[in-house]
Amino acid sequence: MPKDIFKSLSQDEITQAICLNDALVLRQIYEDGFPKVRKFVQANHGNEDEAKDIYQEAFLVLWQNVKKGAFIPTNQSAVQGYLYQVAKNKWLDWVRSSRFKRDRKQEDSFFLNQASEPVGESMEDKYEQVEHALSKLGSDCQELLKSFYFLKKSMEEMATTFGWTTQTVKNNKYRCMEKLRKFVLQK
Amino acid sequence: MLKEPVNISLEEYSALEDYLDGNLSGDALSAFENRLKEEALWKEKLSQVMILREGIERVAMKSQLEEFHQGLASKQSQHRFLNTRWIWTAAASLFIVITAGVGFWSGWFDSSSERLFTAYYAKDPGLTSMMSDSExxxxxxxxxxxxxxxxxxxxxxxxxxxxxxxxxxxxxxxxxxxxxxxxxxxxxxxxxxxxxxxxxxxxxxxxxxxxxxxxxxxxxxxxxxxxxxxxxxxxxxxxxxxxxxxxx
CATH class of the missing domain: 1.25.40.10 (Tetratricopeptide repeat domain)
Known part of the structure; x- marks a missing residue:
């Protein structure tokens, strides 16, 4: 991928690319930002695996905040600055927490799932329930839902991919969502 | 949220998703928002669909991040390999052999210019708003x-x-x-x-x-x-x- 990908994108295009889960743009952000966060974590009592976990948590925060409009990236530097700051704050929160101290004593590798804000924490629980329920769905349903909600494919594209009519796509998507909802509610 | 076993019909799903996708406007949007204020059950349905959608997207994103990380790890290991001492020693020997050959100076000259050009050349990002006539x-x-x-x-x-x-x-x-x-x-x-x-x-x-x-x-x-x-x-x-x- 060309290094100047961000130079060719306007502010709106960067935002749109992140919202649409553009793999090229997201990968570049990911690869550019990790070394600096790893260096920070390793310099502050952490290891490579912990750096990866904290970085991925921070990446999700960046992604969600861009989608919500809570953070508007003006360019690649702004994206990297934000990502680094979130990761740094999360790591500092973790290092200050009593859980970190306890885990260090027990040499336990259990890590994270800790958000800085209480609101994020409760949402995280709900997302985990969905994650667990999603793993119980058949592979066709998983593929169908991922294609819609992550890859942002249209009904028409899905109809072509699966060899269905658009009405069948709509019905099957509904059935998959209902199955997923029931699995979550059963928990 | 996701606490009550409410029924959501296919039509209701469509309406809820239209709202979440920002496809409603004008009267349809006002009617939807009024219903949200008046009916707790409608609000609950909206929350359930919203969390499912966000949850699915998030799971897929987490899996994507794992892929990115694996790609990064593989690049790093390649980089580490190239940084090992022996390969640099071998590269240095090879360099000496090559540079002793014919045309060293012209080759060096070309590659210096090329290197500088490549290092400084970046595509112009282009314009967002254009000329003001019919073209x-x-x-x-x-x-x-x-x-x-x-x-x-x-x-x-x-x-x-x-x-x-x-x-x-x-x-x-x-x-x-x-x-x-x-x-x-x-x-x-x-x-x-x-x-x-x-x-x-x-x-x-x-x-x-x-x-x-x-x-x-x-x-x-x-x-x-x-x-x-x-x-x-x-x-x-x-x-x-x-x-x-x-x-x-």
């Missing part, structure tokens, strides 16, 4: 192709416009940018020279920068320095110093 549409189409990296297609839109308006500096400059991207440096050079001759163009300084870079590739360092000096790029100063060192 807007065609120009915009060309700009979309240019930004997408489809330079030959972009030329198909811009060349006829340039034929109609051969002195239009915006067209001269961006057609030149297409040629540069297509590595047709001679064509690009001619157009950039015309932009510079215009004098009043907003693209004069950028044209000077790119013309300077082309001159580096042609090993005409004094000319390159002349053009780079006339550009407004921050990097020009450093680049000029390097060229002066090469000249010595």
């Amino acid at each position: 807007d549409y065609e120009f915009d189409r060309g700009m979309i192709e240019y930004k997408s990296g489809e330079y030959a297609k972009s030329l198909e839109f811009w060349k006829p416009l340039l034929d109609l308006s051969p002195k239009n500096d915006t067209l001269l400059y961006f057609v030149a940018m297409d040629y540069l991207q297509l590595e047709s440096l001679d064509e690009g050079k001619l157009l950039l020279e015309q932009v510079i001759l215009d004098g009043n163009s907003l693209f004069v300084q950028d044209a000077n920068w790119y013309l300077g870079l082309i001159k580096i590739k042609e090993h005409k360092y004094q000319e390159a320095i002349f053009y780079l000096n006339a550009s407004d790029r921050d990097e020009a100063e450093g680049l000029i110093s390097k060229l002066q060192e090469m000249e010595e």
Whole structure:
């Protein structure tokens, strides 16, 4: 991928690319930002695996905040600055927490799932329930839902991919969502 | 949220998703929002669908991040491999053998220019808003192709416009940018020279920068320095110093 990908994108295009889960743009952000966060974590009592976990948590925060409009990236530097700051704050929160101290004593590798804000924490629980329920769905349903909600494919594209009519796509998507909802509610 | 086993019909799903996707407006949006205020159950249904959608997207994103990380780890291991001492020793030996061969100096000369050009050349990001006459549409189409990296297609839109308006500096400059991207440096050079001759163009300084870079590739360092000096790029100063060192 060309290094100047961000130079060719306007502010709106960067935002749109992140919202649409553009793999090229997201990968570049990911690869550019990790070394600096790893260096920070390793310099502050952490290891490579912990750096990866904290970085991925921070990446999700960046992604969600861009989608919500809570953070508007003006360019690649702004994206990297934000990502680094979130990761740094999360790591500092973790290092200050009593859980970190306890885990260090027990040499336990259990890590994270800790958000800085209480609101994020409760949402995280709900997302985990969905994650667990999603793993119980058949592979066709998983593929169908991922294609819609992550890859942002249209009904028409899905109809072509699966060899269905658009009405069948709509019905099957509904059935998959209902199955997923029931699995979550059963928990 | 996701606490009550409520029924959601297919039609209700469609309506809830239309709202979440921002597809509602005017009366339909007002009616939906009023219903949210008045019916707790409707609000609950909306929350459930919203969390499911976000949860699915998030799971997929987490899996994508794992893939990114694996790709990064593999790049790093390649990098570490290349950094090992033995390979550098071998590379150094190979270098000595190669450089002892015929044409060392000309080869070095070429690669230095090429390296400098590659190091400093970056594609012009293009414009977001365009000219103000009826040619807007065609120009915009060309700009979309240019930004997408489809330079030959972009030329198909811009060349006829340039034929109609051969002195239009915006067209001269961006057609030149297409040629540069297509590595047709001679064509690009001619157009950039015309932009510079215009004098009043907003693209004069950028044209000077790119013309300077082309001159580096042609090993005409004094000319390159002349053009780079006339550009407004921050990097020009450093680049000029390097060229002066090469000249010595």
